[in-house]
Amino acid sequence: MSLIDNAIHLPKEEMPRQWLNVLPQLPEPLGAYKAPDGSDMPPAALGAIFPPKLIEQEFSDQAQIPIPEPILEAYALWRPTPLVRAYGLEKALKVNSKIYYKNESLSPSGSHKSNTALAQAYYNHEAGIKRLTTETGAGQWGTALAIAAQRFGLDIRVFMVKVSLAQKPYRQAIMSLYGAEVLSSPTTLTQAGRAALEQNPLTPGSLGLAISEAVEEAAGRADTNYALGSVLNHVILHQTVIGQEIKKQLALVGQKPDYLVACHGGGSNFGGLAVPYVADVLAGQKIQLLAAEPAACPSLTKGVFGYDYGDMAKLTPLMPMYSLGSDFVPPAIHAGGLRYHGASPIVSSLVKSKIATPVAVSAQDAFQYAKLLAQTEYVVPAPESSHALALTCLKALELEKAGTPGVLVFVLSGHGLLDLSAYENAPD
Numbered sequence: 001m002s003l004i005d006n007a008i009h010l011p012k013e014e015m016p017r018q019w020l021n022v023l024p025q026l027p028e029p030l031g032a033y034k035a036p037d038g039s040d041m042p043p044a045a046l047g048a049i050f051p052p053k054l055i056e057q058e059f060s061d062q063a064q065i066p067i068p069e070p071i072l073e074a075y076a077l078w079r080p081t082p083l084v085r086a087y088g089l090e091k092a093l094k095v096n097s098k099i100y101y102k103n104e105s106l107s108p109s110g111s112h113k114s115n116t117a118l119a120q121a122y123y124n125h126e127a128g129i130k131r132l133t134t135e136t137g138a139g140q141w142g143t144a145l146a147i148a149a150q151r152f153g154l155d156i157r158v159f160m161v162k163v164s165l166a167q168k169p170y171r172q173a174i175m176s177l178y179g180a181e182v183l184s185s186p187t188t189l190t191q192a193g194r195a196a197l198e199q200n201p202l203t204p205g206s207l208g209l210a211i212s213e214a215v216e217e218a219a220g221r222a223d224t225n226y227a228l229g230s231v232l233n234h235v236i237l238h239q240t241v242i243g244q245e246i247k248k249q250l251a252l253v254g255q256k257p258d259y260l261v262a263c264h265g266g267g268s269n270f271g272g273l274a275v276p277y278v279a280d281v282l283a284g285q286k287i288q289l290l291a292a293e294p295a296a297c298p299s300l301t302k303g304v305f306g307y308d309y310g311d312m313a314k315l316t317p318l319m320p321m322y323s324l325g326s327d328f329v330p331p332a333i334h335a336g337g338l339r340y341h342g343a344s345p346i347v348s349s350l351v352k353s354k355i356a357t358p359v360a361v362s363a364q365d366a367f368q369y370a371k372l373l374a375q376t377e378y379v380v381p382a383p384e385s386s387h388a389l390a391l392t393c394l395k396a397l398e399l400e401k402a403g404t405p406g407v408l409v410f411v412l413s414g415h416g417l418l419d420l421s422a423y424e425n426a427p428d
């Protein structure tokens with residue numbers, strides 16, 4: 001009997017001990033953040049909503065930042081995550097390419113968001129903060145932060161985008177189970193929420209608006225800080241454990257990647273995949289870094305590069321990024337985690353300098369390949385992750401046609417077991 005060993009596991013001791021900071025490597029330095037009124041903004045201004053260590057990381061010029069012991073201990077609950085060779089998927093696609101997926105769905109929250117949630121909760125706890133506010137779209141971030149808040153003894157209030165809450169009621173249940181208070185955004189508790197409701201009482205809500213609510217509350221209370229699950233430099237920093245592990249895992253089986261693919265909402269799982277490979281790309285290695293974004297919210301492929309706000313009420317700093325405009329309310333697609341008008345400044349910079357390439361993926365392709373993954377690998381991908389999966393499959397088919405099979409890796413950023421209503425209503 002021959003048993004196929006399809007999962008590449010790293011031993012615990014091989015878990016990365018540091019995060020990689022891409023800021024010193026960028027060909028063009030990131031433009032400084034600006035205050036909401038457009039004036040220069042000293043980093044300390046962020047102190048109203050973030051702890052000192054995270055602000056330091058946001059603007060750090062250190063190439064590597066050591067991961068503190070309590071965060072490593074928390075990571076060790078499930079990391080390193082396996083890199084899995086998708087033999088079943090390859091066979092179904094009839095391709096000679098090797099397809100691997102990095103399984104970030106095995107975290108306690110079911111997504112890669114735990115990598116930064118635990119770090120952010122730890123640094124807030126260390127700074128004496130008692131309470132966190134945040135927003136959540138599809139619910140994965142709220143779940144990850146609820147667990148992280150439990151781990152480090154913080155209270156948490158989650159503003160969940162109204163349309164997502166209606167689509168995914170079990171998300172509220174699980175966040176509450178982990179001790180979070182979950183509100184449907186917009187609420188009447190904040191000025192931003194009241195203004196949005198006045199304008200349109202039936203608004204489906206948006207991530208940009210939920211961010212406004214969470215930031216407004218955190219800025220107004222000394223015991224409360226705000227935590228963001230994507231976009232910012234320190235969030236991408238924390239996600240670099242993903243790409244670092246993949247590098248070691250591919251080396252174990254003597255493979256080099258031709259295509260590295262992740263979905264793109266605010267840029268954190270893509271950044272976490274891409275950043276450890278930026279030096280290789282700059283050194284001339286032929287690695288394509290592909291960001292899969294939804295055709296319905298194409299901030300990287302159709303957005304404009306420039307300064308824009310991270311939220312709808314224009315409370316956040318102005319950041320240099322690709323954006324569809326902070327007042328853009330994306331259609332109510334099921335990949336709620338990809339419904340964001342902007343992109344991270346880091347990923348925007350990688351795209352602008354052609355180190356990374358964005359590709360828009362249709363919801364139909366995403367669902368079609370999600371079904372194929374479920375039926376061949378027995379994994380139900382999150383609707384967000386399905387965009388990376390679909391792009392990987394389409395690329396593998398294209399390579400097959402050209403007679404040039406390669407090595408493709410995509411990030412399975414989360415599982416879709418709490419997104420089954422999306423599958424029930426999926427386009428055929």
Ligand SMILES: *Cc1c(COP(=O)(O)O)cnc(C)c1O
Binds near residue numbers: 111
């Ligand atoms: C939040 C989320 C995304 C999108 O966010 P990024 O910051 O772009 O990674 C993608 N997949 C899953 C499972 C998510 O929870």
